[in-house]
Amino acid sequence: MGSPDLLVIGAGPAGIEAALAAASCGLAVTLVDEAPAAGGQVYRAPPAAFSGGSASPERKTGDALRARLAASPVTVVFDHMVWSISPGFRVDALGPDGPRSWRARAVVTATGAQERVVPFPGWTLPGVTGLAGATILLKSQGMLPGRRTLVAGCGPLLLAVAVAILKAGGEVAAVVDLSSRRDWLSRGPALLARPDLAARGTAWVSRLMAAGVPLLTRQGVRRAEALPDGRLDVVIGPVDAARRPIADGRERHFTVDAAAVGHGLTPSTDVTRLLRAEHLFDDARGGWLPLTDAEGRTSIPLLFATGDGAGLAGAAAAATDGRLAGLAVARDLGALPASEHQRISAKLKPAAARARRFGRAMASLMALRPGQIDAIPPDAIVCRCEDVTRAEIEAAMREGSATANQVKAWTRCGMGPCQGRICGDIVGALLVRAGAARDTVGNFTGRSPFRPLPLDQLTGNVAYADLILPPPAPL
DSSP states (O other): OOSSEEEOOOSSSHHHHHHHHHHHHHEEEEEOSSSSOOOOTTOOOOOGGGGTOOOOOHHHHHHHHHHHHHHOOOEEEEOEEEEEETTTTTEEEEEETTTEEEEESEEEOOOEEEEOOOOTTTTTTTTEEEEEHHHHHHHHOOOOOOEEEEEEEEHHHHHHHHHHHHHHHEEEEEEEEEOOOOHTTHHHHTTSSHHHHHHHHHHHHHHHHTOOOOOESSSSEEEEOOOOTTEEEEEEEETTTTTOOOOOOEEEEEEEEEHHHHEEEEEEHHHHHHHTOEEEEEGGGGGEEEETTTBBBOTTTTTTGGGGGGOOOHHHHHHHHHHHHHHHHHHHHHHSSSSHHHHHHEEEEHHHHHHHHHHHHHHHTSSHHHHHHHTTTTTTTTTTTTTEEEOOOOHHTTTTTOOOHHHHHHHHHHTTTTTTTTTTTHHHHHHEEEEEEEHOOOOOOOOOOOSOOOOOOOOSSGGGGGGOOOOOOOO
């Protein structure tokens, strides 16, 4: 079992910067990630076979991060899925060669965000994928979601995915945005905090317009149906300011090979929920997130949370917040004098504030609105793992189920392989729409394993005769 000073979970920009900052102060740092290389979702490294890829800004930034990490003393462990963490910071992971464990003095969780898709009729059909899922296909496999794809939902990932499809040689039938142009313009002052990123977004819009892609605002997906030839008929229509469908008959049909639909992101809080750190609900930052100070300290001593897993703010903010968390770990473990820590972190905080301002403006565009919940039909599947519908959830609520965990126990919603990552915030929103208080509703309790595990890889080859059994109970 390894015994690093600091173990960092997640090798995106927040995790990399936290590891580098702590290691620069002399700490022994181990960085663990389930991907084969560092970068996270935004700066995801393509497979080695795709070495001739285009030099996009994300690729350049990711390559620079990976180069700095390779030149550092940080111990990196890729292709390992962290599946549990215990009090005292015993961290268990599973990799190609079997299980590994560490006991660290401090832990930084930089596990990023997970995708939200608000259920609609047909969202479980083949060919319908999330925006984040489409991003992984494009970046990791060089694969289009389909020859002709409808891109729909909300937030900046809409434009990023649509442009990536065009660059890969695909056709974008339309970009369908729940937000209005006014919603975007109202974020103008915050966007100016990062003019480079604002300029990139403007360039994306120009690229789409030049390609003749319809940009449809204040519109949402109503339903998707499978066609006999394997394609999809996706129906969209106008929504009001609360993103509630407007029944005025102005529906439009798109025949496509695929639909990439995403309604924002939510912080990934497996580690902090399992360790029972304090959490708070902030809709504008993604929902439930760990309560942290300005440098990532949670309510549990020497457990830090940073990046989008501590509240949505984007990749640029994740990098600066990761550095602040790594320096705070070094200070708390006695590797960085308080005066030096204050001097270095003071230089970083203005840039961190600017990045957060931009990122949180984008995150606010993805916040879940009441109309989106109202639009879910009674027979729509909310929990895909256990095939639980909205009607079944509301039946449990009428029978007295008043919290997320009660709904889980009564309906099995959230008990499947994803452990509620897809349905959890929708269940909470349904309870709130029925009149429950958000703090009372709560969130699904964290449990391990975080992901499904192949038991034979976890236990290895064990013969029954080798087991040490306790003596039988006395008669």
